[in-house]
Amino acid sequence: MAxxxxxxxxxxxLRNVVCIALKSAGYDVIEACxxxxxxxxxTGQKVHLIVSDVNMPNMDGITLVREVKKLPNxxxxxxxxxxxxxxxxxxxxxxxxxxxxxxxxxxQPPVLLDAVSKLVLP
Amino acid sequence: MTVNLTSAPDTPLTFHGEMTIYTANExxxxxxxxxxxxPSLVLDLSGVTELDSAGLQLVLMAHTEATRRNIPFRLxxxxxxxxxxFHLLRLERALMPTxxxxxxxx
Amino acid sequence: MxxxxxxxxxxxxxxxxxxxxxxxxxxxALEDNPADNESLNEVFRAMHTIKGTGGVFGYMxxxxxxxxxxxxxxxxxxxxxxxxxxLICILFACRDHTSRLIExxxxxxxDSGKPLSSDLIATGHDLLxxxxxxxxxxxxxxxxxxxxxxxLPIVSDVWMIALDFGRNALxxxxxPLSFLRYLGSLGDIVDVVTLSVPxxxxxxxxxxxxxxxxxxxxxxxxxxxxxxxxxEFAEDDCxxxxxxxxxxxxxxxxxxxxxxxxxxxxxxxxxxxxGALTPNELARALAHQADERNTxxxxxxxxxxxxxxxxxxxxxxxxxxxxxxxxxxxxTQEAARAKRQDETRFIRVDAERLGHLINLVGELVxxxxxxxxxxxxxxxxxxxxxxDSVDYLVAEIRDNALQLRMVPIGESLSRxxxxxxxxxxELGKNIELxxxxxxxxxxxxxxxxxxxxxMHLIRNAVDHGIESPEERARVxxxxxxxxxxxAYHDSGHIVxxxxxxxxxxxxxxxxxxxxxxxxxKPEDTLSHxxxxxxxxxxxxxxxxxxxxxxxxxxxxxxxRQNIEAxxxxxxxxxxxxxxxxxxxxxxxxLAIIDGxxxxxxxxxxxIPLSQVAECVEMKAAGEMLKPHNGHYINLRGEVLxxxxxxxxxxxxxxxxxxxxxxxxVVRFGHHKVGLVVDTLLGELQTxxxxxxxxxxxxRGIAGATILGTGDIxxxxxxxxxxxxxxMKRHHSxxxxx
Numbered sequence: 006m007a008x009x010x011x012x013x014x015x016x017x018x019l020r021n022v023v024c025i026a027l028k029s030a031g032y033d034v035i036e037a038c039x040x041x042x043x044x045x046x047x048t049g050q051k052v053h054l055i056v057s058d059v060n061m062p063n064m065d066g067i068t069l070v071r072e073v074k075k076l077p078n079x080x081x082x083x084x085x086x087x088x089x090x091x092x093x094x095x096x097x098x099x100x101x102x103x104x105x106x107x108x109x110x111x112x113q114p115p116v117l118l119d120a121v122s123k124l125v126l127p
Numbered sequence: 128m129t130v131n132l133t134s135a136p137d138t139p140l141t142f143h144g145e146m147t148i149y150t151a152n153e154x155x156x157x158x159x160x161x162x163x164x165x166p167s168l169v170l171d172l173s174g175v176t177e178l179d180s181a182g183l184q185l186v187l188m189a190h191t192e193a194t195r196r197n198i199p200f201r202l203x204x205x206x207x208x209x210x211x212x213f214h215l216l217r218l219e220r221a222l223m224p225t226x227x228x229x230x231x232x233x
Numbered sequence: 234m235x236x237x238x239x240x241x242x243x244x245x246x247x248x249x250x251x252x253x254x255x256x257x258x259x260x261x262a263l264e265d266n267p268a269d270n271e272s273l274n275e276v277f278r279a280m281h282t283i284k285g286t287g288g289v290f291g292y293m294x295x296x297x298x299x300x301x302x303x304x305x306x307x308x309x310x311x312x313x314x315x316x317x318x319x320l321i322c323i324l325f326a327c328r329d330h331t332s333r334l335i336e337x338x339x340x341x342x343x344d345s346g347k348p349l350s351s352d353l354i355a356t357g358h359d360l361l362x363x364x365x366x367x368x369x370x371x372x373x374x375x376x377x378x379x380x381x382x383x384x385l386p387i388v389s390d391v392w393m394i395a396l397d398f399g400r401n402a403l404x405x406x407x408x409p410l411s412f413l414r415y416l417g418s419l420g421d422i423v424d425v426v427t428l429s430v431p432x433x434x435x436x437x438x439x440x441x442x443x444x445x446x447x448x449x450x451x452x453x454x455x456x457x458x459x460x461x462x463x464x465e466f467a468e469d470d471c472x473x474x475x476x477x478x479x480x481x482x483x484x485x486x487x488x489x490x491x492x493x494x495x496x497x498x499x500x501x502x503x504x505x506x507x508g509a510l511t512p513n514e515l516a517r518a519l520a521h522q523a524d525e526r527n528t529x530x531x532x533x534x535x536x537x538x539x540x541x542x543x544x545x546x547x548x549x550x551x552x553x554x555x556x557x558x559x560x561x562x563x564x565t566q567e568a569a570r571a572k573r574q575d576e577t578r579f580i581r582v583d584a585e586r587l588g589h590l591i592n593l594v595g596e597l598v599x600x601x602x603x604x605x606x607x608x609x610x611x612x613x614x615x616x617x618x619x620x621d622s623v624d625y626l627v628a629e630i631r632d633n634a635l636q637l638r639m640v641p642i643g644e645s646l647s648r649x650x651x652x653x654x655x656x657x658x659e660l661g662k663n664i665e666l667x668x669x670x671x672x673x674x675x676x677x678x679x680x681x682x683x684x685x686x687x688m689h690l691i692r693n694a695v696d697h698g699i700e701s702p703e704e705r706a707r708v709x710x711x712x713x714x715x716x717x718x719x720a721y722h723d724s725g726h727i728v729x730x731x732x733x734x735x736x737x738x739x740x741x742x743x744x745x746x747x748x749x750x751x752x753x754k755p756e757d758t759l760s761h762x763x764x765x766x767x768x769x770x771x772x773x774x775x776x777x778x779x780x781x782x783x784x785x786x787x788x789x790x791x792x793r794q795n796i797e798a799x800x801x802x803x804x805x806x807x808x809x810x811x812x813x814x815x816x817x818x819x820x821x822x823l824a825i826i827d828g829x830x831x832x833x834x835x836x837x838x839x840i841p842l843s844q845v846a847e848c849v850e851m852k853a854a855g856e857m858l859k860p861h862n863g864h865y866i867n868l869r870g871e872v873l874x875x876x877x878x879x880x881x882x883x884x885x886x887x888x889x890x891x892x893x894x895x896x897x898v899v900r901f902g903h904h905k906v907g908l909v910v911d912t913l914l915g916e917l918q919t920x921x922x923x924x925x926x927x928x929x930x931x932r933g934i935a936g937a938t939i940l941g942t943g944d945i946x947x948x949x950x951x952x953x954x955x956x957x958x959x960m961k962r963h964h965s966x967x968x969x970x
Contacts, residue, residue: 016282018245022289025241060278081148081441083406083466089281089303105405106466111288111296123415123466124408148403151440180402180409184445187429188438215413216447217425 008125009033009050013043013057013069014087023056026114031127040064044072047079053125055084056108056117059095067095070102083124087112139203141171146182154182158189168193172205178212190222245286249335252279256328260321267316276324277306283331294349294357295334301361302327323363330360391423392460394449395474402443402470409445409467416463420453443470461511468513474553475511503562504554514553521547584677587638591824594627594634598920601627602939631920635822638678642720642727643671645680649691653716656695663713664699666691670720675727676822679799683729683819686795690731690815691716693789698735698813708810710734726801727821732814738807740764765805769793798952800826800841818843826921826938826948831897832912833878834885837946839938840908842916844899844951851894851909866896866907873898875907876954881933882947899951906955921948933957 010032014020017038024034035050037043039061055073059066066086073079085106086099096107108120140161142154162168168189175182186202193200202223205213213219259275266272280303287295302324308314334357337349349357394416398409416422428446438444453460457477464473504510522544545559601623608616646668657664699705699714706712717732740761747753747767759767771790796803801819820827820843828839849868864875875896879885897908919938935950 016248016286018241018248019286019289021241021244022286060281078149081404081406083408085466087285089285100469103405105407105469110285113291114289120466122411122418123463124406124411126411126414148441155438155440178410180407180443180445181440183410184403184429184443185440187427188444191429212410215410215417215422215425216427218427 007031007033008053008127009035010054010056010121010125011035011037011043011046011050011052013037013040013055013061013066015039015058015061019058022114023117026118027121030118030122032121032125040066040069040072043069047073047076052079052082054121055082056087056121057084057104058087059099066104067098067102070099070104074103085120085124137167137169138165139169139171140165141174143174145177146172146175146185147177147179148181151181151185154185155188158185162192162196167199167201169199169201169203171203172209173203175206175209178209183212183216186222242290245290246335246339248286249283249331252282253328253332255279257325260324260328263316263321264318267318267321270310273306273310273316277303277310280306280327280331292334292338295331295338298327298334298357298361299331301364302331305364323360327360327364330356391478392449392451392453393474393476394447394451394460395472395476396445396447396449396464396467397472398443398445398467399470399472400442400444402445402467404441404443405470407443407467407470409443409447409471412464412467413447413449416449416451416460419455419460419463420451423450423452425449457509457511461513472517473511473513474551475514476553476555477509503566504548504558509554509558509562510548511553514548514551518544518547518551518553521551582637584638587634588678591634591638594631595824595920597627598631599939635676635824638676638822638824639674640677640680641672641674642680642729643668643673645684645687646671646718646720648684649687649718652688652691653695656692657699657714660696661701662695662699663702664695665713665715667715667717668719669717673720673722673727674821675819676824678823679727679819679821682799683796683801683817686792686817687729687731689792691718694731694733694735694813698733700736704736722821723818726818729817729819730814731817732812734812737809737811737813738765738768738805739809743767762806765807768805769803794952797844799823800843802843824921826919828917828919828938828948829897830914830917830940830946831878831895831908831910832914833910834882836882836884837914837940837944838878838910839917839919839946839948840897840899841948841951846898846900846905848913849896849898851896868896868898868907871905873905873907875909876957877909879909879911881957899954906951906957908949908954919946 010027012020012023012027012034013036014023015038020036020038024036027034035046035052037046040057041064043055043057044064055069057066057069064072070084070086073082073084083106084104085108086096086104087108087110088096088099089110099107106120106124108117140157144150146154170186170189172186190200205223210219213222256276256279259272259279262269262272263276280299284296284299284303287299305314305320309316309320330353333353334349337353396409396412398407402409413422413425426448428448429444451460457475460475461473464471467473502515505512505515545563548554549556549559601620605620605624608620650666650668653664653666694716699716700708700710702712705714715734717730719730719732721728744753744759744764744767747764747770748755750770752767752770753759769789769792771788793803796817796819799819800823801817804816804818805813806816807813826839827842829842829845831838831840864877866873866875894909894911895913897910897913899906899908917940919940921936921938933950933953934947936948938946938948940946
């Protein structure tokens with residue numbers, strides 16, 4: 006049974022690449038373009054991992070983490086934030102909100118797969 | 128997830144579907160009920176489709192509790208998903224002394 | 234997948250175009266209002282997003298460039314750096330360059346790995362240079378990136394990994410099973426012990442809490458940082474201990490021993506840098522240490538040593554490293570600290586200041602001697618004690634001051650390595666220079682003055698001494714020649730030997746040359762040593778063809794004169810076909826002299842001992858030759874000019890005593906001259922005090938010194954006296970002919 010990963014990023018091209026990589030590794034992928042979109046798409050879906058950007062319009066990644074932690078069916082779902090080394094304060098905020106895994110952008114697809122598979126193997 | 132309870136002495140406690148942190152609380156309640164009404168602990172894990180650390184922990188807890196109460200403990204026909212986890216942690220011998228565990232790796 | 238990637242790439246290009254457009258708009262806005270935060274953010278965001286997405290596509294030139302711009306924008310955005318007109322200009326150019334980079338990638342299509350055009354690369358470099366140089370001017374921050382530690386490869390063996398998960402691990406989304414599964418992809422999980430430690434009463438058991446612990450035996454070629462990275466996301470919720478296999482320990486020990494001094498820091502950091510410890514393990518141990526200190530009621534002095542001890546104990550206890558590794562780390566640290574202390578022990582002092590100090594000390598010696606004389610003359614008995622102690626102190630100061638100027642000779646010798654390398658290459662010879670005793674000390678002023686004669690001797694050895702490889706092979710010697718320079722101290726002198734295993738000196742040819750030049754007569758009998766010494770005579774070169782290296786004319790006579798001007802001496806030994814050894818003996822310092830004290834007339838004189846050849850009784854020396862009022866003596870058949878010091882300095886006793894005069898034969902270079910004195914007073918070591926400017930023109934006097942008696946003695950300049958003697962001889966020769 007393939008594990009499902011939700012990818013949240015406002016850059017369609019980045020989402021695209023991440024999805025291609027994850028699918029090629031054998032995961033099911035759900036895409037969302039921002040935090041609000043992600044919350045809407047979570048409903049009724051079994052999700053094993055959320056990979057989310059930090060800087061997004063409508064609802065940013067930190068808020069998304071806080072919201073996900075409030076949902077009974079998703080509160081234990083691991084969340085991996087995509088961040089940049091120039092945002093240490095964001096990382097701290099995200100940690101406090103409940104995100105546990107981090108990946109520094111820019112990254113190569115194999116690095117992403119490596120990080121993801123530490124949390125969820127396909 | 129479904130749990131079947133019967134009152135026969137060797138009746139297994141059956142867990143279906145996922146055994147994860149999302150289901151752990153509920154399944155723990157069933158385990159406690161079962162222990163209070165049965166002189167043995169037979170877990171039927173044949174229908175388990177997902178087993179995470181919380182689920183595994185529950186199985187281990189059941190085993191510990193049975194040993195403590197000095198009552199028989201047996202796993203009935205664990206699904207492949209469950210066997211895979213047991214093998215990963217080299218738990219086959221401890222939890223399933225009678226069944227032959229799938230051998231590979233070491 | 235490539236079809237999908239093409240679509241993704243196209244989307245990226247369109248996205249970049251949009252971002253660059255908004256960046257341009259923002260930059261235009263900034264030109265009007267440099268403090269506009271929204272525009273600043275826009276510029277940052279554009280570069281940031283292009284960097285992030287570009288990296289995913291593997292467009293490294295784009296990533297590198299936009300990263301640099303983003304970093305600068307981060308500084309501006311955070312207010313650490315002002316937005317300037319100049320910066321806006323550069324940012325416009327950066328925007329355009331980013332656009333061109335993307336265009337170049339579009340053109341490449343699938344071959345995005347192809348190198349960029351040199352034009353594009355140059356523009357990028359130029360822009361980055363402008364960006365960084367501007368940053369340097371305004372903030373003056375140079376990023377000090379430490380050298381990446383080289384993580385060691387581990388040979389196959391079993392690692393011990395202990396994982397103790399925290400209660401909240403599951404609630405935080407961690408699934409310990411995932412980490413174990415992933416670990417299995419790095420190697421072979423040999424065995425696992427699963428410990429589930431729920432609270433004893435089942436009422437307290439919370440199914441969402443984590444009670445799991447694992448002990449894992451793991452076989453893998455991965456290094457410690459790689460294995461630690463498996464659990465990087467669990468770090469907050471798990472106590473992780475990774476104990477490397479025994480085979481890794483030796484590697485750690487080697488790495489520790491080979492750390493350079495700059496890498497030797499705190500013990501924990503060292504262990505992290507070689508990969509023996511993960512940063513997390515260190516952090517946990519330090520936290521533990523802090524706890525312990527807080528609970529420590531006894532306020533103990535926490536020297537770094539005891540702190541180390543404890544940190545080490547904690548690290549071993551928590552199973553992060555093995556004791557042997559810790560021990561080596563402590564050793565390395567200790568050695569580096571000792572060396573650092575060594576470095577701070579030294580201060581650099583201007584040589585001129587030292588020279589001035591030594592001159593002042595010389596004055597002090599003179600003055601203190603004068604005080605002694607005054608006190609004795611005045612007969613102030615109870616001052617003697619004070620004068621004695623002052624004398625003692627002055628002597629101590631003198632010795633210490635002279636010691637200050639002592640430097641190891643090695644530094645000046647090692648520059649010859651290059652000379653030997655270059656010259657031997659030019660001549661097609663294989664020559665090795667071996668220097669021993671480089672830490673032998675001598676006065677810096679002496680070191681400076683011997684460099685030239687040394688250079689000459691070394692070049693001689695390379696040029697004339699060592700044969701060509703063919704010649705060496707022919708006579709059965711090793712093809713590689715060796716020149717050995719050895720320095721050591723010997724009774725207040727420094728001895729420097731320059732030895733080569735070359736052809737040696739041909740005594741017959743030296744003799745022939747010397748006869749041809751009229752230096753010796755065919756009927757003279759000379760010993761082997763005497764013949765060898767002939768090469769110190771002016772203009773005697775044994776090599777038939779001169780090379781451009783050692784040249785002609787500047788010969789061994791100059792070397793000898795230079796060394797003797799330093800009151801040193803040079804000796805020569807050579808065996809034909811086996812090599813030549815030149816031994817130079819120099820005083821350790823020019824400020825102290827080993828002298829021979831003589832009395833002449835009313836005064837006393839010091840003759841540098843190294844230049845004294847012999848002393849004979851004047852009457853026994855042989856008949857006086859008085860061809861034309863000249864002073865000559867027949868010393869064992871040799872015609873020797875002599876100078877009567879009382880005549881030269883015009884200081885005869887007013888009352889003439891009947892006494893036996895002595896002849897002190899001194900030599901300088903090839904010249905010999907006799908000095909007629911009244912009394913021989915013996916050897917002494919004394920400080921040279923230069924004479925003032927007033928006496929600069931005085932010939933034959935090198936300086937003065939204060940004797941133990943308080944009297945002043947003049948130090949004779951033998952080289953000048955020899956010249957005076959030779960000139961007399963020359964004049965008389967002219968008159969004679």
